[in-house]
Amino acid sequence: MSTLAQKKGFGATIWDYLTTVDHKKIAILYLIAGGFFFLVGGLEAMFIRVQLAVPNNDFVSAGLYNEILTMHGTTMIFLAAMPLVFAFMNAIMPLQIGARDVAFPFLNSLGFWLFFFGGVFLNLSWFLGGAPDAGWTSYASLSLASEGHGIDFYVLGLQISGAGTLIGGINFLVTIINMRAPGMTYMRMPMFTWATFVTSALILFAFPPLTIGLFLMLFDRMFGANFFDPTMGGNTIIWEHFFWIFGHPEVYILILPAFGIFSEIFAIFSRKRLFGYSSMVFATVLIGFLGFMVWAHHMFTTGMGPIANAIFAVATMAIAVPTGIKIFNWLFTMWGGSIQFTTPMMYAVAFIPSFTMGGVTGVMLASAAQDYQYHDSYFVVAHFHYVIVGGVVFALLAGTHLYWPKMFGTMLNEKMGKWTFWLFLIGFHLTFFIQHFLGLWGMPRRIFTFNEGQGLDAANAVSTVGAFFMAVSTIILLINIIMTSIKNEKVGSDPWGDGRTLEWAIPSPPPFYNFKQLPLVRGLDALWIEKMEGKKGMTPAEPLGDIHMPNNSIIPFVMSSGLFVAAFGAMYHADEGNTWGIPVLIIGLLITLGSMLVRSVKDDHGYHIHKEELVDDDDKGVKA
Amino acid sequence: MTNEQLNSGNPKVDIEYRRKKNAEEMRYQIITFALMIFLTLVAFVAVGYEGFSASFAVPFILVLAFVQVAFQLYYFMHMSHKGHEAPALFLYSGVFVGFITVLAFMTVIWW
Ligand code: HEM
Numbered sequence: 001m002s003t004l005a006q007k008k009g010f011g012a013t014i015w016d017y018l019t020t021v022d023h024k025k026i027a028i029l030y031l032i033a034g035g036f037f038f039l040v041g042g043l044e045a046m047f048i049r050v051q052l053a054v055p056n057n058d059f060v061s062a063g064l065y066n067e068i069l070t071m072h073g074t075t076m077i078f079l080a081a082m083p084l085v086f087a088f089m090n091a092i093m094p095l096q097i098g099a100r101d102v103a104f105p106f107l108n109s110l111g112f113w114l115f116f117f118g119g120v121f122l123n124l125s126w127f128l129g130g131a132p133d134a135g136w137t138s139y140a141s142l143s144l145a146s147e148g149h150g151i152d153f154y155v156l157g158l159q160i161s162g163a164g165t166l167i168g169g170i171n172f173l174v175t176i177i178n179m180r181a182p183g184m185t186y187m188r189m190p191m192f193t194w195a196t197f198v199t200s201a202l203i204l205f206a207f208p209p210l211t212i213g214l215f216l217m218l219f220d221r222m223f224g225a226n227f228f229d230p231t232m233g234g235n236t237i238i239w240e241h242f243f244w245i246f247g248h249p250e251v252y253i254l255i256l257p258a259f260g261i262f263s264e265i266f267a268i269f270s271r272k273r274l275f276g277y278s279s280m281v282f283a284t285v286l287i288g289f290l291g292f293m294v295w296a297h298h299m300f301t302t303g304m305g306p307i308a309n310a311i312f313a314v315a316t317m318a319i320a321v322p323t324g325i326k327i328f329n330w331l332f333t334m335w336g337g338s339i340q341f342t343t344p345m346m347y348a349v350a351f352i353p354s355f356t357m358g359g360v361t362g363v364m365l366a367s368a369a370q371d372y373q374y375h376d377s378y379f380v381v382a383h384f385h386y387v388i389v390g391g392v393v394f395a396l397l398a399g400t401h402l403y404w405p406k407m408f409g410t411m412l413n414e415k416m417g418k419w420t421f422w423l424f425l426i427g428f429h430l431t432f433f434i435q436h437f438l439g440l441w442g443m444p445r446r447i448f449t450f451n452e453g454q455g456l457d458a459a460n461a462v463s464t465v466g467a468f469f470m471a472v473s474t475i476i477l478l479i480n481i482i483m484t485s486i487k488n489e490k491v492g493s494d495p496w497g498d499g500r501t502l503e504w505a506i507p508s509p510p511p512f513y514n515f516k517q518l519p520l521v522r523g524l525d526a527l528w529i530e531k532m533e534g535k536k537g538m539t540p541a542e543p544l545g546d547i548h549m550p551n552n553s554i555i556p557f558v559m560s561s562g563l564f565v566a567a568f569g570a571m572y573h574a575d576e577g578n579t580w581g582i583p584v585l586i587i588g589l590l591i592t593l594g595s596m597l598v599r600s601v602k603d604d605h606g607y608h609i610h611k612e613e614l615v616d617d618d619d620k621g622v623k624a
Numbered sequence: 625m626t627n628e629q630l631n632s633g634n635p636k637v638d639i640e641y642r643r644k645k646n647a648e649e650m651r652y653q654i655i656t657f658a659l660m661i662f663l664t665l666v667a668f669v670a671v672g673y674e675g676f677s678a679s680f681a682v683p684f685i686l687v688l689a690f691v692q693v694a695f696q697l698y699y700f701m702h703m704s705h706k707g708h709e710a711p712a713l714f715l716y717s718g719v720f721v722g723f724i725t726v727l728a729f730m731t732v733i734w735w
């Protein structure tokens with residue numbers, strides 16, 4: 001990737017990435033791991049669509065279909081979308097606020113490795129007796145009845161990776177609160193940074209309910225408790241509440257960074273300041289706030305009663321208001337701008353109608369009485385794919401093109417990028433638009449096959465064709481990435497030419513200390529302001545001085561691997577005649593606790609880059 | 625990085641003022657400490673005394689618990705000081721989310 005790494009030899013590079021605490025390298029790790037899981041989840045999606053292509057298909061069996069469907073949803077949300085969002089937040093947010101790293105570089109690395117080991121654990125279920133099969137929501141009445149270890153993999157895997165996510169979120173919060181460059185007030189922060197901030201707050205409050213739900217499930221399944229078993233005095237609905245108290249904010253955790261990326265894109269490629277910046281901030285915060293009061297719209301049909309249904313219906317519809325504010329602001333940003341249709345901008349423009357359609361079906365679903373018709377039908381499937389693919393995935397693809405030069409120092413091919421875009425856009429609408437009607441015609445979600453002559457054949461076939469378009473588009477993106485990396489034509493600090501924020505003021509990829517001198521921020525779109533005044537780059541806010549850097553460490557890796565080992569012990573100990581479960585559980589926990597002890601006892605003060613070295617390093621520094 | 629040194633090494637710090645401030649702080653801490661012990665005793669009495677029914681005792685000690693938490697946060701963890709706006713914001717948001725959760729559980733699951 002970077003030239004620095006290539007000089008080092010393969011083993012040293014691997015070691016470097018295993019131990020790195022640099023936010024830019026951790027971002028690359030998130031990008032690679034998330035990208036890998038995205039391909040895995042995509043493969044699972046293709047199996048689903050092939051199975052449903054024709055009536056009474058037997059491409060996969062009913063049981064295997066449940067596993068594939070469950071793993072598709074779980075992988076895409078927890079192991080693909082989340083880490084990819086984290087990749088961009090890690091790569092870009094510290095640069096946007098003019099920081100040299102995140103507040104806790106060590107924790108940043110720990111967060112990644114926890115996510116990674118959790119994800120690997122979850123996916124090992126395929127090879128160890130069967131994957132989870134109760135849907136990504138894993139409703140307790142279903143999952144407690146599921147045989148084998150599939151659900152255990154789900155519970156333990158998500159528990160581990162969830163801890164990583166929580167750590168990451170807290171880290172971003174502290175970073176944004178404490179490490180903004182001089183002059184970078186809250187109301188001068190770029191929209192993507194704001195999105196990261198609110199998203200991290202949502203993570204902070206949404207993941208603990210999931211953790212609790214998973215713990216209760218873990219005790220029910222592995223240690224003989226009965227929290228969710230009504231025959232033993234438990235209550236199966238409690239899981240649903242915990243899951244959705246987490247689950248609804250989770251969908252906003254995904255979409256807000258997407259909004260952030262698009263806000264950057266609209267401003268850059270319209271060559272205009274983001275319209276209504278302060279209302280955008282307000283809308284983002286409001287969405288985050290309201291996001292916590294609507295979770296029960298997923299449970300209208302569980303019998304909460306008309307009052308609760310009415311309250312949650314109204315609260316849900318209210319979210320459409322701040323979302324609408326944002327849509328209009330983006331439109332007004334483009335209005336009168338000198339628009340350049342680069343690949344990221346094409347995604348952004350396509351995002352508006354696509355996502356809005358998802359929002360509209362959302363409001364339809366939010367009406368409790370109507371939801372009795374739509375619930376658990378393909379209409380819901382169409383809704384959430386319109387918002388998640390048309391919103392989040394579009395943003396991730398757009399962000400990949402936009403920030404690739406910043407992360408790797410070389411531009412993805414624009415021509416291939418546009419092919420990817422068009423194929424994906426067509427494939428996406430082909431696959432999911434028709435699913436609205438499938439739902440209205442009565443096709444339930446999560447079924448593994450359907451009978452001939454129910455009027456579902458043609459629409460399902462169309463949907464499958466669309467999926468292949470998206471698959472081809474993804475392959476083109478991969479080829480693009482490989483070819484770009486091989487060619488490796490280096491670009492300068494502002495490859496799009498119209499960068500507005502601080503990340504475009506430093507070289508691509510930035511030196512490991514980011515800013516030689518912290519920049520002085522004089523307003524929103526800090527770099528643009530300097531450009532308009534005819535300056536080449538940012539004015540430094542401090543004299544050239546020594547820079548304090550953290551040391552690399554393998555401890556996060558070891559700490560996470562301990563939990564990975566412990567999870568196997570916890571899972572198998574309850575099996576008939578198992579003797580090694582408890583010892584393995586204890587060994588695993590000892591590894592984790594031991595490495596925590598080492599970390600606390602060993603003083604690690606980091607090191608300094610000296611002023612003299614920085615002076616020599618002129619071509620890499622801030623253009624000040 | 626820029627925020628590392630919050631209160632040390634600054635020659636302009638007024639030692640006299642600091643000392644007075646600290647003494648005042650200490651006084652508050654002792655008063656709240658005594659109050660907290662007292663409230664704890666009251667809580668025990670409320671539960672132990674036969675004359676109070678559970679429907680009085682439970683809400684009553686819950687109220688006492690809230691007061692204790694507030695004392696703890698504001699006097700012992702210095703949330704009354706300046707520069708704690710962000711922690712306060714997140715704390716109250718957390719309380720809010722927790723409250724909504726409990727409220728919902730009380731009303732729609734175990735009604
Ligand atoms: C205007 C905003 C939105 C409204 C009013 C809304 C409303 C709803 C409602 C009422 C449901 C439940 C349908 C049912 O199960 O019967 C639902 C499901 C869902 N929504 Fe939304 N939604 C909105 C935006 C979003 C966004 C932005 C995302 C994600 C980025 C999202 C992701 C989902 C998902 C994943 C589900 C299905 C969960 C499942 O059952 O597996 N929604 N939405």
Ligand SMILES: [Cu+2]
Pocket residue numbers: 247248251294295297298
């Ligand atoms: Cu929801």
